[in-house]
Amino acid sequence: MSIEIQNISKSFGAFTALKDISLKIEEGELISLLGPSGSGKTTLLRVIAGMESPDPNPNSHVLFFGEDVANKPVGDRKVGFVFQHYALFKHMSVFENIAFGLRVRPRSQRPSPSAIHDKVHSLLKLIQLEGFGTRFPKQLSGGQRQRVALARALAIEPQVLLLDEPFGALDAKVRKGLRDWLRGLHDELNTTTILVTHDQEEALEVSDRVVVMNQARIEQVGAPADVFHHPESEFVIDFLGNVNVFQGRINQGQAVMESLRVNLSEDSTREGDQANVYIRPNDISIDRVPISPSSFEATVTRINRAGINAKLSLASKNKEEIRVDISMERLLELDLQLGNTVFVHPTKARVFVPDYTI
C-alpha cells in the first residue's frame, strides 16, 4: 500500500520532533528511516501508526492509498507495529500472543478456533519457531522474542509493517542474522515496510530506499547506493560510515588545506570561504614515493590487521589524523611498519562549503 506524508510537523512543548516532513512510500517497498536519536524518526513512525497526532495544520495529511487517515484510530489503520523491546504480552504463551489480534476482533469478523489455530501455526512456521507455541516470552531469547512480535503483527494481515528499531536491543551477530531474514521475509510477503534504525549499516543493507533524518528534517532520500555515493549534505556523508574531515579555504577554484588541495566541481563559492573536505578511508591511496603533485607526506601511527581490509592511522605533518583502508595485499606490498613515512593521495573527495545563511 502506498503511504503519503504531507507537511507533517510535530512538537512536544518546546522540542520540535518533526518539521514539515513530506514523503511518499511506494507499495511493497522496504524503506528505512535512518538518523541519530532525537532526529524524529520514531515520532514519524508513530504518526504514521496513529500513536501520535501531528500538529494541527490544514495542509498536513497522512494518506493511506490516497485516503486521509487523520480520523482513523490506531486499531483501524491495519498497521503491524513492532517495538524495540518487543512488548510481548508477558502472561500469554507464544501462541496466544500471535492469536491476540484475531481473538479481539468483533464476533462477526472473528475466525473460527480452528482457523485461528491454523493461522498461528503457519506464522510459527514462517518465523521458524514451530513447537514454541506453548512457551512464554521469558523462556525465549531476544531474537526469538522479536520474531514472535513480528508474527503477532503479521497475524492481522497488516497493510503496512512499522518496525521501530526492531533489532536495537540485540547483539551484533543476532542482529545481522535477523536483518537478512527480514529482507528474505519481505521479498516473500511484499508487505510495505517502514524500518526505523540508527544503524547505517542495517539501513544500507536491508532497504530499497533510505530516508536520512536529522534534527526533525529529512536530509536525503534515495537508494542505499545513491545516498552512500552521492551524499547531498555534510550530515549524510558523516553519518553514513567513517570519513576523514579536513578544513580548508577556497582559493582559485580549489579547496586548500595545509597539506592538500582539492579541485572544486562547482564555482558558486566565494574566495576565502571555509570549505570542509570529506574523504572516505577507502578513497585514499598510499605509496612510498609521491605519485602526484597533490600527494602529501604522513607518518604511520597505527596498523590494524583484524578485518578484510587493513585499517591504518596516519598523522600528517601538522598532526591531523588520517584514517586509511587498504587491502591486505597492498599492505604486504608496501611492507609498512609503524613510524614509516608514506605519501598520501586522495582518489575521491567531497567538498562542502558550509552555508551560513540558515
Place this chain on the structure above:
Amino acid sequence: MTQNANRIQRETSDPWWVRATIVSISISFVALMLVMPLGVIFFEAFRKGVSVYLKAFQDRNAIRAIFMTCLAAGIAVPLNLVFGIAASWAIAKFHFRGKGLLIALIDLPFAISPVISGLVYILVFGMQGWLGKWLEGYGIQVIFAVPGIVLATIFVTFPFVARELIPLMQEQGSEEEWAAVSLGANGWQTFWRVTLPNIKWGVLYGVLLCNARAMGEFGAVSVVSSNIRGGTNTLPLHIDALYNDYNSVAAFAMASILASLGVITLIGKTLLERKLEQDSNSSLESTTTEGIS
C-alpha cells in the same frame, strides 16, 4: 572472583559484637513492642476459657459491630479499588495538566490525622455544616449514621491502591497497551487482557492493605459515629466501648478478630511481595538478557 567477593565481604562486615548488638536490639524491640502485645490479646481473650470467649460473639451489639465494619470496608475497598486503578492509569499513561497536583493530593489522607478528616466531614455534612441542612431536606443523614462512617473510611483508605499501582504502571510503560491497540483491541479488551494481568498482584496487594486499614480505622470513624451501641459502632469502636466498661474478656475477644485479620494480612502481604518481585524480575530480565538467540 570468589577471592574478590570474600575480600569485599570481609571489608564491609563489622566486628561480631557490633553485629550481635544490632541484631539483638532489633529482635528484642520487635518482641517487646509487637509480638508480646499480640500474644497478650489472645492470652487475655482466652483467659476465662473458650466458652466465655465464644459468648462474646453472641452479643447482639458485637454482631452489629462486626456487620458495620464489614459494611464500611465492603463499600470503601471496591470504591477505592476503582478509583485507584483509574488514578494510576491516568498518571502512568497520560500526560495532562495538574498531574503533579493529583499525585500530591492522593497522599493527603496519609499526611493528615484521621481525626481531622473526621472533623472535616462533620463540617461539611453535619447539621451546622455546608451540605447538612440541604441533605436533611431529602431525609438523608450523613453524620452519626452509616454514610458518614463509610465516607470517613473511604477517605482514610483512599491512597492504598493508587500508591501501589502508580510506580508499577509507570515502570511497565504503555508499550504493551499500544501493541494491543495496534492489533485492533478496543479499550476494554486492552484493559482486561493486557493491563490487568500485568498489575494483578499489585492490585491484590493494594486491596489487602486497604482492607486492613478500612477494618481497623478508629480515629476518623470515631468522630463521625455517634458511638451508638448496636447502631453505628464499628468493631474498633465497640472494642473501645467494651474496654471502658471493664469487660476485658469481651474486649480482647473482639480484638482477637482484628489481630487475626492483621496476621492474615501480613502473611498475604509477604506472599504477594514475593509474587511482585518475581514479576519485576521477569520484566527486568526481558530487558537485560536480550540476544542469546
